[in-house]
Amino acid sequence: MTPFLVSDKWYDIRDLGNLSREILEAADRILPFGVVYVLAALIGFVASFLLFVLPSQLIVGVYGERRIIGRMQSRLGPNRVGPFGLLQPIADAIKLIQKEALTPTRADRAVMYIAPIVFVMPAVLLWAVIPFGENMVIADIPVSLMYFLAVSSLPVIATFMAGWSANNKYSLFGAMRIVSMAISYESPLVLALLGAVVMTGTISLSGMVAWADEFNIWMVFVQPLALVIYFICVSAELNRTPVDIAEAESEIVAGYLTEYSGMKWGLFYGMDIGYALAASGFAATVFLGGWTFFGLEQWVPGWLIFIAKTHLFYFLFIWTRGTLPRLRADQLMAFAWKFLLPLGVFNLLIVSTERMLWSEQDYAKGLIYVFALVNIVLSVALVYAWARFNGYRPEQTPTRPRLVKQAGGYIPVGERS
C-alpha cells in the first residue's frame, strides 16, 4: 500500500477520528470515569447527523431525488418552501409527524406497531462495517461483506410484517411479492458479489479497498458484469421504481404500505432512501475502490471521496427510477432466474479461471489489466449471447400503434386464438 500522509494531528480532517479522539481524551482528563462514553455517543450522533444524515438523507436524498426526477420528467418538482424549495423535505417531515398514524381495527396491532422499528434498525446497522476512510470504520471485522449481506436480509422480514399485519388484501399482495422477490434476487446478488470476492480473495470490505489501492484498478473494470447484476438485484430488493412491484401503486394501491400513515409510513419512506444509500455505499466500496482515488486520497479527505462515490451510485438509482417503466411481477421473476442467475454463474466461472491463471503467475500486477479488458469484452458478449439465446431482442421503436399480440406481448392462455 502506498504510504499515506494522514497524520494524527487534530486539524487533519482527512481522518475525522483524530479530532474526536482529541476531544474525548481532553474530556476524559476532566470528567469522572464513564461519562466520556456517553459523550462519545453524543459526538458521534451529532457529527453523523450534521455530516451525513442532514446533507445526504434530507437534501440529496429526498430533495435531490424529487428535483432530479422532476427534471427528467420535464416538470419542476418542489420549488415553494425555502430557497429553490430546499426546505421541502423538512416541511414534509413536520407534516408527517403531525399526521395521525392510523391502525385498522382488525389489524395485528403489535406486529403492525413494531414493523417500522424493525425496518429502521438494519439501515443503521449496515453502516457499521463500511469504511469511510483509512481508519474510519466502526467495526473492521474480517467478514464484513457477509455481515452486510446478513443485515440487509432483515428488512425483508420487516416489510413482510408490515404487509401481513395490516389485514388488507393489497398489503398481503405486497408482502407476498416482496418475499418472492427476496428469494429470487438474493441468489444472483450473492453470485455477483462472489465474483468480486474470488478476485480479491477477501471478504473484508477494508481488504477490498486495499486491493483496489494496491493494484490501482477498480473492481468495476475487472467485474463489470458483477456490478450490473448487483445493481439490478439490489434495486429489486430495495423496491426501487423500475422493479418496485411490492408497492406498485398502479396495481395494488401501495402494497405493504397501504394501511400505514403518518410517521410510521414516513419511517418506511425515509429508510428506503437510507437503504439505497447504504447499498450505494457498499457498491462504492466493493466496485469503485471505496475511499481511494488513485492517490488523490492523500490530498482530499477520503470520506469526501467515499461520499462522492456513494452519491454517484445513488444518482444511478434515481436515474433508473425516473426513466424506466415498471416491470410485471412474472417478468421480474423470470428475469432473475432465467437471465441474471445463469449470467452470474458464467461470470463466476470466468473469474475463477482468471484467478487460477493469476495465481500461477504469482499475482503479476500487469495481468489484472489484461483481465479487465477481457472481462469487459466477455461481459458484453455474454449478455448479448444469453439474451439472443433466451429470445430477447431489442425492440424497434414502433411508428404506429400495435396490438399486444403484434408486439409479442403477453396474452393469457385462455385468450389466445
Next chain:
Amino acid sequence: MEGFGPSFAFWVLAALTLVAAGGVMVSRNLLHAVLFLILTFIGVAGFFVLLSADFIAMAQVIIYVGAIAVLVLFAVLLTPRSGRDNGETRWALPGILLAVCLAAIFLFVVHDTAWNTVDEAPAGLDARALGTALLTTWVVPFEIASVLLTAALVGAIMLTRSPEEEAEDALV
C-alpha cells in the same frame, strides 16, 4: 469468558433466545411463531459471535434468517388455512412428553460433558481456513451435498409443475 461485557452479552442473548423460543411454542398464531423463530435464530447468531466464530454467525443470519425463515413465511402464506390458530390440536400431551424427554437427555449430556474452556479463540476459525478445509480435505462430501441439493431443487420443480404451466411456458 471474562469481563463484564461478554458475560452481560451472554445473559442478554440467553434471555432473548429462550424467551423467543418459548414464544415459538406458546404463540397461537402461526406467523407470530415464525417471527419468534427468526428472533431465536438471531440470538443463536449472537452466541456464535461471542464464541469468536464470526463467519458462522454471519452464515447463520444469511441462511436461517435471510433464506429459511423467508421460505417458511412464503410457505405459510401459500398454505390454505394457515391463518387458523393451533388451539384445538390433540397433540399437546405427546408433545409435552417428548419435550420433557429431550430436555432430560440434553441436561444429562450437558451435565456429563467435561467442558474445556480456552482463553482466546483457537487459530483457524476464520473464513479462509474454513474454505480451505471445505475445498481440500472435505471436498467430496461438500460436492456431494451440493449435487444432492441441486437434484432436490430440480425434482421439486418437476413435481410441482402442472401441464397447463408447461404449455404456457412453451408459448412464452
